[in-house]
Amino acid sequence: MRKSSAVTKIAVQADSPKLNYKEKDRGCTAMAGEEAAGQNKGFKLLGILDVQRTPCAREAILHGAGGSVAAGMLYFLATSRVRRSFDVGFAGFMLTTLGSWFYCRINNAKLRVQQRVIQEGMRNKVIYEGTVLDPTNKPNADAPPGPP
Amino acid sequence: MAHPSQLGFQDAASPVMEELLHFHDHTLMIVFLISTLVLYIIVAMVTTKLTNKFILDSQEIEIIWTLLPAMILILIALPSLRILYLMDEINDPHLTIKAMGHQWYWSYEYTDYEDLGFDSYMVPTQDLNPGQFRLLETDHRMVIPVDSPIRVLVSADDVLHSWAVPSLGIKMDAVPGRLNQTAFITSRPGVFYGQCSEICGANHSFMPIVVEAVPLEHFENWSSLMLEDA
Numbered sequence: 001m002r003k004s005s006a007v008t009k010i011a012v013q014a015d016s017p018k019l020n021y022k023e024k025d026r027g028c029t030a031m032a033g034e035e036a037a038g039q040n041k042g043f044k045l046l047g048i049l050d051v052q053r054t055p056c057a058r059e060a061i062l063h064g065a066g067g068s069v070a071a072g073m074l075y076f077l078a079t080s081r082v083r084r085s086f087d088v089g090f091a092g093f094m095l096t097t098l099g100s101w102f103y104c105r106i107n108n109a110k111l112r113v114q115q116r117v118i119q120e121g122m123r124n125k126v127i128y129e130g131t132v133l134d135p136t137n138k139p140n141a142d143a144p145p146g147p148p
Numbered sequence: 149m150a151h152p153s154q155l156g157f158q159d160a161a162s163p164v165m166e167e168l169l170h171f172h173d174h175t176l177m178i179v180f181l182i183s184t185l186v187l188y189i190i191v192a193m194v195t196t197k198l199t200n201k202f203i204l205d206s207q208e209i210e211i212i213w214t215l216l217p218a219m220i221l222i223l224i225a226l227p228s229l230r231i232l233y234l235m236d237e238i239n240d241p242h243l244t245i246k247a248m249g250h251q252w253y254w255s256y257e258y259t260d261y262e263d264l265g266f267d268s269y270m271v272p273t274q275d276l277n278p279g280q281f282r283l284l285e286t287d288h289r290m291v292i293p294v295d296s297p298i299r300v301l302v303s304a305d306d307v308l309h310s311w312a313v314p315s316l317g318i319k320m321d322a323v324p325g326r327l328n329q330t331a332f333i334t335s336r337p338g339v340f341y342g343q344c345s346e347i348c349g350a351n352h353s354f355m356p357i358v359v360e361a362v363p364l365e366h367f368e369n370w371s372s373l374m375l376e377d378a
Binding site for chain 1: 156163166170173174176177179180181183184185187188192196295
């Protein structure tokens with residue numbers, strides 16, 4: 001019987017000598033017992049939100065928790081109303097989580113756009129290097145001036 | 149490919165799939181917050197001592213629970229529509245491949261320059277080498293150059309099939325007598341697995357799709373070898 005779960009490093013790649021990519025994270029390596037045990041399984045809030053793997057989620061939830069405690073405590077200290085303090089704390093949680101989440105996601109999106117622009121620039125640099133389209137070409141000082 | 153007991157998406161291998169992952173995270177956070185709100189309201193309702201059997205109407209809360217869901221839906225719909233139109237863009241493909249579904253295998257045709265075509269059958273479990281994936285490996289992979297826009301024309305020879313590769317964010321129905329078009333770019337080299345996604349008979353679960361993205365010179369070598377073998 002074939003022990004498909006026993007061996008499996010990324011040996012599949014050995015069949016294709018042309019292949020350069022090695023999948024390092026939770027793809028095929030999770031099938032190997034030791035590596036699967038070593039990886040984080042991810043903590044899912046309410047069973048749906050994986051705060052460890054979702055970008056900005058962990059920060060948003062932590063900020064929300066802090067905002068919730070701060071808002072609830074401040075309201076309680078000001079009014080001594082317990083139940084309403086919980087309501088205010090919960091509202092603080094929602095608003096702080098949302099605010100932190102969108103702020104982080106917008107910055108994340110800007111970074112991704114910059115990353116793509118840089119990647120495109122690097123790719124074009126390789127293609128255009130040494131040609132007249134190379135943006136790093138310095139103009140020749142001895143060359144005759146252009147038309148007025 | 150997916151790892152055992154995986155529930156979430158696979159890692160993205162194309163820009164469209166990256167956008168889909170980000171949209172999913174965005175929507176999931178909204179869903180999580182709504183679920184938390186509902187849970188809190190349930191606990192508050194169950195534990196309150198306040199009772200008033202004669203409340204008839206309240207304009208303020210009616211306005212809130214009308215406007216708030218509308219704003220949430222707009223917040224979800226706008227990125228959704230953006231991605232919907234993004235997925236329909238076809239930006240000057242470098243290569244066109246025809247993927248034909250049969251019972252029960254896929255065939256691929258690269259006819260842009262030479263007449264290259266081959267069938268792609270699943271490797272039976274007893275023929276797998278150590279390290280290969282059960283029910284996912286094929287004898288011939290669809291090899292493509294990395295970082296190049298690829299157009300795939302999907303059709304079928306007999307019954308309905310569906311050509312799907314989750315990590316590229318692609319699923320396209322293969323309908324007999326119809327050509328469906330999709331396009332993608334792989335951001336990184338690698339091997340990407342998918343399975344037929346439309347019930348097509350006894351061996352519907354046993355006709356996988358394997359896309360292998362390699363650098364251009366390797367793709368050229370591969371296509372030369374395949375043409376020689378043909």
